[in-house]
Amino acid sequence: MASPLCIRGGRVLDPARGIDRVQDLWIADGRIAGLGEDAPADVRSHPQVEVIPVQGAVICPGLxxxxxxxxxxxxxxxETIETGTRAAARGGFTTVACMPNTAPPLDDRPRIEYVVRRARESGHARVFPIAAVTRGQMGETLTEIEDLIEAGAVAVSDDGKPVRNAEIMRRALELTGRLGVPVIQHAEDPDLKGDGVMHEGWTSTRLGMRGIPDVAESVMVARDALLAELTNGHVHVAHVSAARSTEIIRRAKARGIRMTAETAPHYLLLTDEAVQGYDPRAKMNPPLRSARDRDALIEAVVDGTIDCLATDHAPHTEIEKDSDFDSAPFGIVGLETALGLYVKALVEPKHLSLSELILRLTVNPCKILGLPGGTFEPGSPADVTVFDPSRRWTVRASEFASMGRNTPFEGWELPGQVLLTMVGGRVTYRPDAVPASAR
Ligand SMILES: [Zn+2]
Incomplete structure (x- = not known):
């Protein structure tokens, strides 16, 4: 056995097993050895234990x-797989699933294998590719979905765009339902979206901007709920932004339809008012919506209608984002701010406990895509995140590991500083400030 590692004195949160207590976490040979006295004696009595003291911090399964x-x-x-996974590690994430809207899109086997290989070489996070639903994400012909799943894809999506054609969506759901993977839908009716650039409402009228109505999202969610019911396939709704969508998802779940959902931090903390200064960093798709939508999303996260919390990390170059609101691309970065933003949006106002938040950042996303991890079960890979929920830090895009600097949260003071990220027992992020000691 190589020198075991002891992460000492933190509050261990392992929501999958109902654990919330101060305890040492023991790691040996890249795997979880156990908690406190439950770790095997030969690990605890090993002559060379590396100790990382983290008193006052939270130790949880990798995000x-x-x-x-x-x-x-x-x-x-x-962005590259290198810089994007470094950003993940810096944000406390040990596992990410990446969208196929690259150039060219991830719609054939060699490209899926390329992503898997490059991610392994970079080594800052586990990366699971999501394959395109249709060839070239053109919405016309299904990809060789079975082959792509076999090559390592964990779901299919045409994200960036919706699967617009209902017949194609139906066939994708029939096929993926049998294979046990979801279709991840960027829910949007392209005709209702039109050439809108922000949420359609009072603010867009006042600013004289073209709006994207909330129903552009919700009609697609409703259609997909019906198709999921028909096919017994699994639809996962990406980045839910609208109150109406949460109502549909809640009803679909109650009917036993296989529909799951995620949202992103900005929809819980910002509204369309953020567009007032015409700042392109407040431009994303779906757009920031009304305060009513924001409140409904928080409620849906709390009651489990929205199963998990993601980022929709979407880096753009500064040249691309540094233009007027109308012509700037949609999207913001998210990996390095998500944890702090979620603590601020959900835990500080007491909507969720820390343990309930971690559940939505570990166990639930793993369940949706059938990924390993999410718990400290002894023997599982030592993917670990340590953060201090009360230590505050200031968002400085210039310090991001991501090549993207496009965040609307520049200068925000956030709780929840990440102190250590570890993948398979190997440190992937650890700011200098955190001391190490050996005994
Ligand atoms: Zn999308």
Whole structure:
């Protein structure tokens, strides 16, 4: 056995097993050995134990983000698998699932294998690719879904765009339902969206901007709920932004339809008012919506209608984002701010306990995509995140590991500083400030 590792004195949260107590976490040979006295004696009595003291901090299973854009292959001026996974580690994430809207899209086997290989070489996080639903994400012909899943894809999506054609969506759901993977839908009716650039409402009228109505999202969610019921397939709704969508998802779940959902931090903390200064960093798709939508989303996260919390990390170059609101691309980065933003949005106002938050960032996303991890079960890979929920830090995009600097949260003071991220027992992020000691 190589020198075991003891992460000492933190509050261990393992929501899958109902654990919330101060305890040492023991790691040996890249795997979880056990908690406190439950770790095997030969690990605890090993002559060379590396100790990382983390008193006052939270130790939880590595965070999992099932919605990121790593931009590789083809858009390396925005992000690479290297920089994107480094950003993940810095944000406390040990596992990400990446969207296929690269250039070219991840719609054939060699491209899926390329992402898997590059991620392994980079080594900052586990990366699970999501394959395209249709060839070239053109919405016309299904990809060889079974082959792509076999090559390592964990779901299919045409994210960036919706699967617009209901017949194609039906066939994708029939097929993936049999294979046991979800179709992740960027729920949007392209005709209702039109050439809108922000949420359609009082603010868009006042600013004289073209709006995207909330029903552009919700009609697609309703259609997909019906198709999921018909096919017994699994639809996962990406980045839910509208109150009406949460009502549909809640009813679908009550009917036993296999529908799951995620949202992103900005929808819980910002509204369309953030667009007032015409700042392109407040431009994303779906757009920031009304205060009523924001409140309904929080409620849906609390009652489990929205199963998990993602980021929709979408890096763009500064040149792309540094233009007027109308012509700037949609999307913001999210990996390095998500944990702090979620603590601020959900835990500080007491909507969720820390343990309930961690559940939505670990166990639930793993369940949706059938990913390993999410718990400290002895023997499982030592994917670990340590953070201090009360230590505050200031968002400085210039310090991001991501190549993307496009965040609307620049200068915000957030709780929840990440102190250590570990994948398979190997440290992937640890700021200098955290001391190590050996005994
Ligand atoms: Zn999307």
């Amino acid at each position: 999992v983000d099932i919605h990121v854009h790593l931009r590789e292959p083809g858009q390396e001026e925005r």
